[in-house]
Amino acid sequence: MSDPLLSVEGLRTRIPTEEGVVRAVDGVSFEIDRGETVALVGESGSGKTVTCETITRLVPETATVTGEVRFDGETLTDLEENALRRIRGNRIAHVFQNPRSALDPVYSVGDQIAEAITLHRDVQEREARERTVALLGRVGIPNPGERVDDHPHEFSGGQCQRVAIAIAIACEPALLLADEPTTSVDVTVQARLLALLSELTEGGMSTLLVTHDLRVVATLADRVVVMFEGQTVERGPTEAVFGRPAHPYTQALVESAAGVGEGADRGEVPTDGCRFRHECPHAIDACAGERPAFEPVGSPGHAAACVHYAPERDPSVVLAESEPAWTVSRER
Ligand code: SF4
Numbered sequence: 001m002s003d004p005l006l007s008v009e010g011l012r013t014r015i016p017t018e019e020g021v022v023r024a025v026d027g028v029s030f031e032i033d034r035g036e037t038v039a040l041v042g043e044s045g046s047g048k049t050v051t052c053e054t055i056t057r058l059v060p061e062t063a064t065v066t067g068e069v070r071f072d073g074e075t076l077t078d079l080e081e082n083a084l085r086r087i088r089g090n091r092i093a094h095v096f097q098n099p100r101s102a103l104d105p106v107y108s109v110g111d112q113i114a115e116a117i118t119l120h121r122d123v124q125e126r127e128a129r130e131r132t133v134a135l136l137g138r139v140g141i142p143n144p145g146e147r148v149d150d151h152p153h154e155f156s157g158g159q160c161q162r163v164a165i166a167i168a169i170a171c172e173p174a175l176l177l178a179d180e181p182t183t184s185v186d187v188t189v190q191a192r193l194l195a196l197l198s199e200l201t202e203g204g205m206s207t208l209l210v211t212h213d214l215r216v217v218a219t220l221a222d223r224v225v226v227m228f229e230g231q232t233v234e235r236g237p238t239e240a241v242f243g244r245p246a247h248p249y250t251q252a253l254v255e256s257a258a259g260v261g262e263g264a265d266r267g268e269v270p271t272d273g274c275r276f277r278h279e280c281p282h283a284i285d286a287c288a289g290e291r292p293a294f295e296p297v298g299s300p301g302h303a304a305a306c307v308h309y310a311p312e313r314d315p316s317v318v319l320a321e322s323e324p325a326w327t328v329s330r331e332r
Contacts (some may be wrong), residue, residue, distance in 0.1 A: 003073070004031035005206050006175055011067035013047075013054045016157060023271070024050040024232035027213045027291070028068075032175065037207040037223035039238070041214060041253070048210045048228035049097075050318070052177050055208075056088045057081075072174060093168035097180040099160035103152040107254070109136070109163045110148035135166040139196060141181040157191030160163070162196070169200060176200070179210040187239035194219050214257045218242060226250045234289040235294070236302030243327065244320045246297040249276045251319070282319060 003290040013025035025047045037103040040048040053059050055076065063149040066111055066281045069076040076084065081217040088094075096102045104112060113135055114128040123131070129148070136144035141155075152160055159257060161181065168176060173202050181197065189209065201207050209221055217238065226234040226249065243250045269275050270288070277287040286307045295309035296302065296319065304310075308317050 002034070002286065005034045005036075005072055006208070007068075007070040007233070008051075008055065009068045009070075010053060011051065011069065013050050013062060014064040014067070015050070016062050019253055023230050024063075025054055028227070028230075028232050030210060030225045030232065030235060032206050034174075034206055035201070035204050036222045037201050037209055038223045038225060039209040039211060039217040040225050040227060041211060041217055042227035043253075044212060046227040048212075048227055049179055050210060050230075052094075052179050052210050052228070054176065055281060056092055057095070058088075066076045071138055073249045077256055079132065080132060086120070089195045090169075090171045091173055091315040092175045093171070093173040095161075095164055095168045095176065095178040097183055099157065099164040100152060102164050103160060105152050108149045108151055109155065111165075112162070113170055115167050116167045120171045125322050131167075131170070135170055136163070137150070139142055139166045139169075140192065141166075156189075158185045158193065161189075161193060163194075165200075167198065169205070172205075174206060176205055177210070178207055180212070182213070183207075183211075190216075205258075214242065214254065225252065231275060231291075232294075232305070233276070234304040236297075237299060240299040240302040244277075244298065244302075246302065246309065246320045247276075247306050248282055250304070251321075282306075282317065 003043060009029050011025055011028045015022045015024050028047070028051050030038065040051060040261065042048055052058060054065055057065065059065065063314065067075065067077065073201065079161055103109065110129065111228050113132040117123060117128045133144045136148060140160060141162055152288050154165060155305045178197065182193050185193065196218060209217065219235050221238045223236065225232055226237050226247065228249045234241060234245065234250045239251065242254060244307055245254045270277060273288040273290065274280070274292050275281040284307065291305050294303040294305045297304050297309050306319070309314070
């Protein structure tokens with residue numbers, strides 16, 4: 001079996017603030033295979049976006065990053081800023097949450113897409129423009145030859161997100177980091193953007209999808225990584241994690257699938273042991289000890305970090321439902 005395209009191991013991101021140091025990412029590990037879509041899910045503030053930004057070091061300069069990120073044979077966490085700049089927007093591209101703020105209002109969308117091409121490819125202006133028009137057509141902008149010289153304010157929110165996706169895929173990246181790519185658009189536009197992202201992944205691109213919307217995950221993702229308070233607590237194939245969520249936090253997340261957008265006001269969260277223990281209905285004394293290790297929970301590749309799955313567990317405690325909690329129907 002070939003190495004994964006992306007491997008994140010023990011990633012930690014500490015960000016100093018006026019209120020103290022925030023442990024935004026606190027020991028996150030996962031992999032993405034070539035051509036695979038992996039979704040990072042969890043409430044707002046769970047560390048999904050900072051994890052995504054840490055991969056290509058788009059975090060504040062004051063942040064401290066430890067752990068390892070490997071991408072296509074290179075250790076990104078060892079690279080200098082200049083070397084990372086050659087990778088960002090080229091082999092790894094980002095799509096951000098708010099497309100209007102990601103686009104420059106002063107320049108035409110065509111100029112912004114062409115700049116993404118010429119920054120990393122040795123092409124003449126004319127060829128860059130031809131590619132730009134083709135990209136606008138590929139992401140579904142009607143009359144791309146005419147719209148190429150329009151400015152962002154002349155596009156709808158959904159079209160701006162399509163332009164942002166065109167910029168991201170301009171250099172045919174191996175990995176797309178898509179942070180809430182459908183959050184700021186209405187339901188109809190969301191469906192079209194999901195179809196577009198699905199089509200792009202079928203072309204062989206890998207995607208890390210960051211979202212709090214489990215229905216988007218069910219549509220697009222091959223595998224899911226669940227985050228709680230900066231830590232990963234469950235991972236596995238989408239059907240397994242949503243059908244039989246194993247970690248008590250994932251179970252709560254799936255049960256309230258329609259309303260997980262905002263992070264709960266949960267007061268002080270423990271910094272040691274299992275961070276979910278103040279809210280967990282299954283907490284026992286052991287949950288305050290070592291941080292629980294990931295243990296297999298059934299289907300191949302499905303694992304959860306909870307003491308009740310440890311080898312020495314009490315067999316009378318059963319956390320996972322025998323009936324599927326959620327049926328995932330994928331339209332890919
Ligand atoms: S380790 Fe303990 S507190 Fe954490 S999810 Fe499992 S049972 Fe609940």
